[in-house]
Amino acid sequence: MFLSFLAPFPPAHAENAGNGTAGGSQGRHAAYSQWYTGSLVSPSGALTRRGVFAWEPYATYSQPVGYLDSAGRGTALHDRSHGVSNFTLYKYSITDSISVQMMPDISYGWRRGHGTTSGLKMGDLPVDVMWRYLDADPRRYIPALSVFAGVAFPSGDYTRLGRAEDGVGTGTYTFRLALTEQSTYTLPGHHALRLRIWGTFHRALTQAHIADISSYGTTAGFRGLAHPGMSGQSGFSLEYGVNQKWVIAMDLARDWANGAVVRGHDAQGRYQDMAGQASGDWMIAPAIEYSWSPRFGVIAGVTALFAGHNTAQVISPQVAFNSIF
16 A cells, blocks of 8 residues: 655555565465455555556545644644545556556545535546565565655646635656565464555655646635645554454554745735745554455555644545455
């Protein structure tokens, strides 16, 4: 699973697609029989067998419950932006160690007393190439290590919006980089414990030309440029196998984002040079996984922001179906 990290836009979700023995996990023909879907937030590495296709759709509801100010103090949030989204991972293995993935996201949002989006909205489209450069060797406690790099394409609405709620994109091509670790251990009683550790980084490669109402908080009559700040995430996840089919999962992650820079002229012709505040949060994501075969399973859980600064406190129930072909 993989989360996107372009504040102030809400994160996308994580992805997993069963990684096989070389990836530090079980595969379709692995000797170890524990089945996983993957946790809610952690990114997985490259698939472990050439020609495998993974498909994983998510359904998510976002419920804001408050706001964390610059000092991390919680305050009431009166202008709440609710949303539902469908995020789907498509992943294909070109070789036994290199995979490609893309993650389209379609959402619908609303704010109480302010209206809704004008319809279903597609966000920016991430496309990544993933390479597992070190295979796991559980007997020597060597984990699987992967790197991925890609670009998020500016497919989401971001400028000349009919309403602020329609702003779901950045308007920029954004470079994406991540490093991931995955390893599996057998605990007493033949229970599996899978560990993932990751770090990600995003940086905009271009600027967005914006006019009128935009994703960057500008209003009618504004003309100028916007550049999103750098952002990223780090974290770890644990997945404990109760038995072959049932797994308890937990993620702990830290998000950070620099504020966007917006320059231009407002409706009165006055020059504006605005820099958004940096933000950060701590997120926890407990979940339950159930797999009825090595190839198919579901996961249900919730992500919750419990600490941070300059960010909304959001609780997001999620459910996903994991499949490998």
